[in-house]
Amino acid sequence: MGKKAKIIIFVIIVLVILSFIWFDFFFLEKNANLFKQELLKAGEVDDVIIVFNPGGWGVVSLDKAVDFNQIINNTESLVEKRNYKVSVVPYYRTRDDLWGKIGSIKELMLNFPSSSRVFSNKIEEFLKENPNDKIIMAGLSNGAIFVDSAMIRLRDYKDRVIAIEVGSPFWSKNVAEDNVLSLKKDQDILSKGNIIPLLEKLASAPFYWAWSNLTGHQISFTEALHVSGHDYLWTEIEPSVSDFIIQRF
Numbered sequence: 001m002g003k004k005a006k007i008i009i010f011v012i013i014v015l016v017i018l019s020f021i022w023f024d025f026f027f028l029e030k031n032a033n034l035f036k037q038e039l040l041k042a043g044e045v046d047d048v049i050i051v052f053n054p055g056g057w058g059v060v061s062l063d064k065a066v067d068f069n070q071i072i073n074n075t076e077s078l079v080e081k082r083n084y085k086v087s088v089v090p091y092y093r094t095r096d097d098l099w100g101k102i103g104s105i106k107e108l109m110l111n112f113p114s115s116s117r118v119f120s121n122k123i124e125e126f127l128k129e130n131p132n133d134k135i136i137m138a139g140l141s142n143g144a145i146f147v148d149s150a151m152i153r154l155r156d157y158k159d160r161v162i163a164i165e166v167g168s169p170f171w172s173k174n175v176a177e178d179n180v181l182s183l184k185k186d187q188d189i190l191s192k193g194n195i196i197p198l199l200e201k202l203a204s205a206p207f208y209w210a211w212s213n214l215t216g217h218q219i220s221f222t223e224a225l226h227v228s229g230h231d232y233l234w235t236e237i238e239p240s241v242s243d244f245i246i247q248r249f
Helices: 003-043 069-080 098-103 105-109 113-129 142-153 195-214 234-248
Strands: 048-053 086-090 134-140 161-166 180-183
Touching: 003 048, 003 086, 003 098, 003 105, 003 113, 048 069, 048 142, 069 086, 069 134, 069 161, 069 234, 098 105, 105 113, 113 134, 113 142, 134 142, 142 161, 142 180, 161 234, 180 234
Parallel strands: 048 086, 048 134, 134 161, 161 180
Antiparallel strands: none
């Protein structure tokens, strides 16, 4: 290996390590404190807070999360019909830039050990300060894994915290509790762990992404990686969510 290649590899390793340090020691707590401020603001006027945990890197806003906002909005309507005042507060798991995404890779690969701990601590603080409020944590795909990790830490609050986990990837272990609704479709090859189709998608995604952008169809690499069956329409899951909300409220 040439000297120039070694220097490049060394620089990349240093940048990755620095991004991990930034994420763990500077970003996490500051991000969680901003989230708690939003929770407190919502809790001043509402009884139930839906915490929106997007899929992917966890940086997509609710209005742009076309694969999940219909579920969030309809869940909000179901709870309001039970005579509760409801707010939706997003939790963004990292910063929407290259530095933020590199810094969160470790968390993503290890099922969010540090970020779910910091997050659940803020949820617990909020519940103690607002004893009459309830939390619904809703997560899609990677967001569902994150929610599941947080729910493990919030087992003492079963009556006040519930979770709706949609399309958890096959390597995640869902919390088997009556305050957790886990939704997976047989057609979802990511949730079911159909390895061969997943590997085929992983291998073809870079070429599909490059070709789409070269031909003027601008798509993100995440969109190029989208797998078969990993879309969850409200009409498909409405009965399950509706029954769950009625039971818990």
